[in-house]
Amino acid sequence: MKEKQTHTWLFKKLLRLRREATQWLQIKPGDGSSIRFWYSPWSPFGPLIKFVGANAPRLSGIPLSATLASIWTGSSWTIAPARSVALEQIQIHMSTITLTDFTDLPTWNSKGIGNSNNNKFVISQIYDSLRESRPKVRWNKSVWCSKGIPKHKILSWLFVLNSCPTLDRLLSWGLHTDASCLLCNNYPESRNYIFFYCGFTFSIWVPLSSKLQLSLPSHSWDDTLNAISTISGSTQHQFLARIAWQAVIYETWRERNHRLHRGSFRSPDILLSLIERTITNRISSLREENPEESSICMQLWLS
Structure with a gap:
C-alpha cells in the first residue's frame, strides 16, 4: 500500500514503519497463495528482494509479482538453476519446504530482540530496539x-x-x-x-x-x-x-x-x-x- 494524501499523519507513520516491522515477522508457508515471493518475510533471509538485490527477478526468471504458490507445481518448485550465491541459498531453503492446503500463518519472531528467545510480543522490547540506546544517566x-x-x-x-x-x-x-x-x-x-x-x-x-x-x-x-x-x-x-x-x-x-x-x-x-x-x-x-x-x-x- 502506498501513502495517500487522504491518509492521516499517524497512518502514514505506521506505513513507513513496515520495513522495520518485517524484521520481526515470519510467515510460515501453508498454501503459499498470500505470500509474495520477493517481498513477504517467509524465509530466514527476510524479504528476498533485499537479500538478492533489485536484479533478482531477471536473474531467477521469477516475476516481481509472483506468489509462492505460483511457482509450486504440487510436488516441486518451478525455478531455474541458481545464478548467484544468494539464489543458491534460497533454493536450498526451498528444498526443505512443501506447500500444503493450509492457510499461510503469520508469526511473531522476537529472536534477536534484547534477551528474548521466544515468540511472544512484548512492546517494551520493540520500543527499546527502535530507539537510540544510550547509557543510563545518574539523574x-x-x-x-x-x-x-x-x-x-x-x-x-x-x-x-x-x-x-x-x-x-x-x-x-x-x-x-x-x-x-x-x-x-x-x-x-x-x-x-x-x-x-x-x-x-x-x-x-x-x-x-x-x-x-x-x-x-x-x-x-x-x-x-x-x-x-x-x-x-x-x-x-x-x-x-x-x-x-x-x-x-x-x-x-x-x-x-x-x-x-x-x-x-x-x-x-x-x-x-x-x-x-x-x-x-x-x-x-x-x-x-x-x-x-x-x-x-x-x-x-x-x-
Missing part, C-alpha cells in the same frame, strides 16, 4: 521520580538537558535582547545562574532544603543535581526532596515567564507558599492509592 530518578508531578518532571528534564529558552541561549541564536536575569536583574540569565546563583531563586530553595534536612544548599546547578541524584534516606524522604526541587524549578521558571510576557511580579515568599501548598496537595492525592505512604510523607513534610 534518572531525580527527574523521572515515581509519583512526581508530570509537568514538573518534564520541565526539570528540559532544564537538565539545558533545552529551555533562557536568555543566554536566545542570544546564541542571534536574537537581540537584554541578557539580564528577569528574576533579579543583577547578572546575565542562564540555567546555571537561575539555579541557584540568583538570589531570588536561592531564597526559595534554602528554606525548602532546611525543611527537608538536606545538606547545606549549593549555588551550583551541577552540585545541586548531584545532591538530589545521590540523596540517601527513606524512600519518602527522597521523594519529597525530588518533588521539592522540581517544584522550585517549575514555579521560578513560571514566574520568570510571567514577568517577561505579562509584566506581573510575585515575591519569593508567595512562591514559597505556593510550592509548599503544591507539595502538600500532591501528598494528599496519594492517600487513596497508598494511605500509609501518604501519611508518612505528610508527617515528614509537616514535621
Whole structure:
C-alpha cells in the first residue's frame, strides 16, 4: 500500500514503519497463495528482494509479482538453476519446504530482540530496539521520580538537558535582547545562574532544603543535581526532596515567564507558599492509592 494524501499523519507513520516491522515477522508457508515471493518475510533471509538485490527477478526468471504458490507445481518448485550465491541459498531453503492446503500463518519472531528467545510480543522490547540506546544517566530518578508531578518532571528534564529558552541561549541564536536575569536583574540569565546563583531563586530553595534536612544548599546547578541524584534516606524522604526541587524549578521558571510576557511580579515568599501548598496537595492525592505512604510523607513534610 502506498501513502495517500487522504491518509492521516499517524497512518502514514505506521506505513513507513513496515520495513522495520518485517524484521520481526515470519510467515510460515501453508498454501503459499498470500505470500509474495520477493517481498513477504517467509524465509530466514527476510524479504528476498533485499537479500538478492533489485536484479533478482531477471536473474531467477521469477516475476516481481509472483506468489509462492505460483511457482509450486504440487510436488516441486518451478525455478531455474541458481545464478548467484544468494539464489543458491534460497533454493536450498526451498528444498526443505512443501506447500500444503493450509492457510499461510503469520508469526511473531522476537529472536534477536534484547534477551528474548521466544515468540511472544512484548512492546517494551520493540520500543527499546527502535530507539537510540544510550547509557543510563545518574539523574534518572531525580527527574523521572515515581509519583512526581508530570509537568514538573518534564520541565526539570528540559532544564537538565539545558533545552529551555533562557536568555543566554536566545542570544546564541542571534536574537537581540537584554541578557539580564528577569528574576533579579543583577547578572546575565542562564540555567546555571537561575539555579541557584540568583538570589531570588536561592531564597526559595534554602528554606525548602532546611525543611527537608538536606545538606547545606549549593549555588551550583551541577552540585545541586548531584545532591538530589545521590540523596540517601527513606524512600519518602527522597521523594519529597525530588518533588521539592522540581517544584522550585517549575514555579521560578513560571514566574520568570510571567514577568517577561505579562509584566506581573510575585515575591519569593508567595512562591514559597505556593510550592509548599503544591507539595502538600500532591501528598494528599496519594492517600487513596497508598494511605500509609501518604501519611508518612505528610508527617515528614509537616514535621
